[in-house]
Amino acid sequence: MTRFWNAGRNADAIFAISLLVAVCALSILVPLLWPLDPIRGQLTATFRPPMSVVGGQLHPLGTDQLGRDLLARLGLGTAISLGIVLFASVIAVVLGTTLGMIAGYFGGWLDVVIMRAVDIQLAIPFILLILLIVAVVGPSMLNLIVVLGVTGWAIFARVARARTLEVRELEYIDASRAIGLPNFAILLRHVLPNIAGSQIVLLxxxxxxxxxxxxxxxxxxxxxxxxxxxxxxxxGEGRSFILLANWLVLYPGLVIGCLVVGCNLLGDWLVRRADRRGA
Structure with missing residues (x-):
């Protein structure tokens, strides 16, 4: 009975991990193993539905308006999108956690300046800010990574500051100061490990x-x-042909849905697990 109950409580995590593993497998295995070129197409094979065979080659997800294999493009596109999101999230977490720890640990004018910057950024709609910056600096993969990362640090800074305010009052932090340990070492060796769990859940x-x-x-x-x-x-490319070839929008949308649902379920499970441990 206990085993069944534990499996039920972990069902969300199992389902979420299954979705994320499936998407990661698509992004890794298809670019490595699928023989068709995702960039070059065949004009005689345009708008072929899923499971079509053209010239002896199977197209499991069909082809697009230029005769390019959708499975090959979806695998490469998923890998690129995941890479952008992961690199941007690293920038956001590192920048936000660092500034949040500085604000919470040192306080004073540093805390005021950093938190006012957080308030200003959170007051501006993310999508409008990102579109404005990308329109100014130009569209490219590197620019998009930097923009997504730099505009996403505020929420991590706020949570890191709140946790640092709690940790800095602990007795072993006072003991570390008393023996002359530098502030940087205290933040790195004592504060960061205590707030890392909440930052991972937030991520x-x-x-x-x-x-x-x-x-x-x-x-x-x-x-x-x-x-x-x-x-x-x-x-975006498939929306103009959605009535003619709905698979051009359907499959990328399903991958995005799997990623969003998987991350949300995993995050909710981690929050519940942390609450149970805290209780």
Whole structure:
């Protein structure tokens, strides 16, 4: 009975991990093993539905308006989108956690300046800010990674500051100061390990936002430029042909849905697990 109950409580995590593993397998195995070129097409094979065979070659997910294999493009596009989101999330977590620890540990004018910057950024809609910056600096993969990362640090800074305010009052922090340990060493060796868990949980909950933002920017044509595929620009290219070839939008949308649902379920499970441990 206990084993069944534990399996029930972990069902969300198992389902979430299954979705994320399936998407990661698509992004790794297809670019490595699928023989068709995701960039070059065959004009005699345009708009072929899923499971079509053209010239002896199977197209499991069909082809697009230029005769390019959708499975090959979806695998490469998923890999690129995941890479953008993961690198952007690293920038956001590192920048936000560092500034949040500094604000919470030192306080004073540093705390005021950093928190006012957080308030200003959170007051501006993320998608409008990202579109404005990308329109100014130009669309490219590197620019998109930097913009998504720099505009996503605020929530991590706020949580890191709150946790640092708790940790800095602990007795062993006072003992570390008393023996002359530098502030940088205290932050790195004692404060960071205590707030890392909450930052990781927050990251899993924030990843869906980054996935949607990256797809939205790509959909609007301000992300990675065609013919290089991403999940967003695959949907953007296919929207004009949705009545003729709905699979061009359906499959990228399903991958985005799997990523968002998987990250949300995993994040919720981690929150519940942390609450049970705290209780």
């Amino acid at each position: 899993t909950l924030d990843l869906p936002r980054l996935i949607i933002l990256e797809a939205s920017v790509g959909f609007l044509g301000l992300g990675v430029q065609p013919p290089t595929p991403t999940l967003g620009n695959l949907i």
